[in-house]
Amino acid sequence: MALLQGLSRPRRAVVALPLLVLLALPAAAHVLNTDLSKLSRTEIFWTYLQLGFTHIIPLGFDHILFIISLYILEPRLKPVLLQATAFTVAHSITLGLAMYGFIQPPSSIIEPIIALSILFVAIENIITDRLNPWRVAIVFGFGLVHGMGFASVLTGLGLPPKDYFGSLISFNVGVEVGQVTVILLCWALVGRWAANKSWYKQRVVIPVSVVIGLVAAYWTVERVFFA
Numbered sequence: 001m002a003l004l005q006g007l008s009r010p011r012r013a014v015v016a017l018p019l020l021v022l023l024a025l026p027a028a029a030h031v032l033n034t035d036l037s038k039l040s041r042t043e044i045f046w047t048y049l050q051l052g053f054t055h056i057i058p059l060g061f062d063h064i065l066f067i068i069s070l071y072i073l074e075p076r077l078k079p080v081l082l083q084a085t086a087f088t089v090a091h092s093i094t095l096g097l098a099m100y101g102f103i104q105p106p107s108s109i110i111e112p113i114i115a116l117s118i119l120f121v122a123i124e125n126i127i128t129d130r131l132n133p134w135r136v137a138i139v140f141g142f143g144l145v146h147g148m149g150f151a152s153v154l155t156g157l158g159l160p161p162k163d164y165f166g167s168l169i170s171f172n173v174g175v176e177v178g179q180v181t182v183i184l185l186c187w188a189l190v191g192r193w194a195a196n197k198s199w200y201k202q203r204v205v206i207p208v209s210v211v212i213g214l215v216a217a218y219w220t221v222e223r224v225f226f227a
Helices: 009-024 041-056 061-073 077-099 107-127 135-157 161-194 200-225
Strands: none
Touching: 041 061, 041 135, 041 161, 061 077, 061 107, 061 135, 061 161, 061 200, 077 135, 077 161, 107 135, 107 200, 135 161, 161 200
């Protein structure tokens, strides 16, 4: 960010363009090269914990951008952790319902909505100056949708019959650890030293939100018309 501040606007655009291209690339798929029938419950727990974490870092570009969008508007840890908690509770509900077969969300609908949720938060960051109390409810609603997206990953990987519930929980824990890691990195890189600066909105919130919004808009179009 400090590097971008020292560049002229055209050069900033040149620097930001590769980032847009990188983030717009599709994420790599999860691969599980393990015979789960031969693993103990403890080994299964750690396997799915790692799968949950890697679903956020490094594979979950869309979820990373969503968490960054939540963070930058109000770059203190307490508000964003409250939002992250609401998000986690919500995605745990729909992920569990989907994995137990109570709901069958079509990815052709869920994936564009996930992209739109990122776009929504990015636009809100640009047009508002403060964190509104109702944002927690909005984040909870988006969490319900994101949980259905997580379900598509676990459906492809499968869950071990001998510890179905435990592996589901450990995957959720891994996702949460990944989200908290993103938040702490944002705080260390930006929030810790820039949150109270008078230029924070103009130099951090708006440029970052514009980049994220452009990526999310690209994903929305791609997932609606080309998926």
